[in-house]
Amino acid sequence: MSSNEISTIKPSPNPFASDVWEKSLSLIKQDLSEQSYKTWIEPTHVQKWENGVLFLEVPDRFYGDWLKDHYQAIISSAVESVTRTKPDIQYVISSRSFKSASVAEPVGAPVKTQHDGLNSRYTFDTFVVGPGNRFAHAASVAVSEAPARNYNPLFIYGRVGLGKTHLMQAAANYILGKNSKASIVYLSGEKFTNQLISAIQNRSTAAFRVKYRNSDVLLVDDIHFIAGKESTQEEFFHTFNTLYDAHKQIIVSSDRPPKEIPGLEERLISRFAWGLVADIQPPDFETRVAILKKKVEREMVVVPDEVVHFIANKIKSNIRELEGALIRVVAYSQLTGSVVDVKTVETEILKDSIQEEVGNITIDRIQKTVCDYFKIKISDLRVKNRSKSIAHPRQVAMYLVREMTDHSLPEIGNYFGGRGHATVIHAHNKIERSVLSGGKIQQVVEDLRELIKRG
Known part of the structure; x- marks a missing residue:
């Protein structure tokens, strides 16, 4: 059956298809408006993946x-990016009851038992604990067992794809398991901002406050998104105070600790310090192997141990990339x-991924690449020269080291002439703001990333 047909057959769902679709959705979101x-x-809901057909x-x-007429290309492209195979998309008319967003409850509707955005697959049982995430995991479990008792708020930070969202949603699902009537709100910092803007435009801020307070x-994922947005921070500050005073649990996540978020107001930094700040570090080799083996077991597929170890040894950046590599291997095997x-x-399925994961990116390599690019000497990065021709490349180099390695702030400072961690943070935040605003610096940073990866 071609992708131009719509079937009334109802295939049985399988875990692999669910995983592919979940990752595809994150890409589709980037190409469409929220509405x-x-x-x-x-x-839409995924049914199964079979012989290259989703x-x-x-x-x-x-x-x-x-969907065929307007979104087929976007959906196919997203699925292809995840599986690295050109998929066929087949639509199945469902017998289940759907509720589209066009008839959904308006912003500000009463929120009792609202669990939008939660994924039931994110549980503590499916989370693989290792040295890099043990503390954050223990804190999340403690909060789930006794909400608002000890660690309130709980602030989890770490780089993209290390399991912050998994822990947050696992905590929410655990609480729901104990009390199905609990009112739980999970959303991203971006969604909080967008809904506030909509509420202001529609003159429904009172209803907005009822919804969250x-x-x-x-639970607010990627809280750093509200940084620099005065009205959003003001609203979140009062929402935080209301919930905290009412002994309600608050859990937030970010890609860095509160003090390092540029544009985040001091009063919010102070509030986050009231509770517990827990970080997640990249998984070590043993943890990466355990993550892959658990996923293989859950998906009920056959992947040789030597392949699992090879993937774990080559893909080190984050769990999302690790699982994505396994998905491509499984898809290839099935097809x-x-x-x-x-x-x-190594030579076919993950060739591109392995090249991107060029092992052991060092500070020396980054410094040399930056100096070659800007035509300055490595020694220039380490001396106290404040001229723009030297200071700018130095800040770019510090930014890239912070983004592409796991070195601590003091270690980075030492590589740049013994500079303090505050200088490193300032350099990183300055370049990050420039990158986010677009323009020439964004392209410069992307070019340097590629040069560094190639070695």
Whole structure:
């Protein structure tokens, strides 16, 4: 059956398809407006992946036709990015009851038992504990067992793809398991901001406040998004105070500790310090192997141990990349009907990923690449020269070291002539702001990243 047909058959769901679709959704979100995503993508559900075909449930034939006509290319591209294979998309009319965003409750509706955005697959049982995340895991479990008792707020930070969202949602799901009537609100800092803007435009800020300040547990992912946004920080500050005073649990996450978030108001930094700040570090080799083996077991697929160890040894940046590599290996195995070996993984399936993960990116390599790019000497990065021709490359180099290695702030400072950690933070934040604002510096940083990866 071609992707232009809509079936009324209902294939059985499987874990692999769910994982592929979940990762594809994160890419689709980037290409659509929030309203388009809510209206047309959220109501779909994955059924299964079979012989290169992804089956998606849709409410009715109209939905399927609309997706084919307007979003087929976006969906196919996202799935292809995840599986590294060109997929066929087939739409299946579902018998289940759907509710599209067009008839969803308006912003500010009463929030009792609202659990939007939670993924039931994120549990403590499916979280692999290792040295780099043990503290954050223990804190999340403690908060789940006794909300608002000890660690309030709980602030979890770490780089992208290390499990912050998993821990937050696991905590929410655990609390729901104990009390199904608990009012739990989970959303991103971006969504909080967008909903506030909408509430201001629609003159419904009172309803907005009811929605968030009446929750039993508030979880905000990527809280750093609200930094620099005065009205959003003001609103979140008062929401925080209301919930805290009412002994309600607050859990937030970021890619860095509160004090290092540029543009975050001091009063919020102070509030986050009231509770517990826990970091997550990249997983070590043993933890990476355990993560892969657990996923293989959960997906009920066959992947040789030597392939698992090879992937764990080559993909070190984050768990998301690690699991993405495994998904591509499994997809290749299923499509070819063969059990893959290390050679095939290295030379065909993960060739691009392994090149991107060029092992052991060092400060020396970054400094040399930056100096070659800006045509200055490495010694210039280490002396106290404040001229713009030297200071700017130095700040770019510090930014890249902070982004591409796991060195601590003092270690980075030592490599740049014994500078203090505050100088490193300032340099990183300054370049980051420039990158986020776009323009020439954004391209410069991307060019340097590629040069550094190539060695």
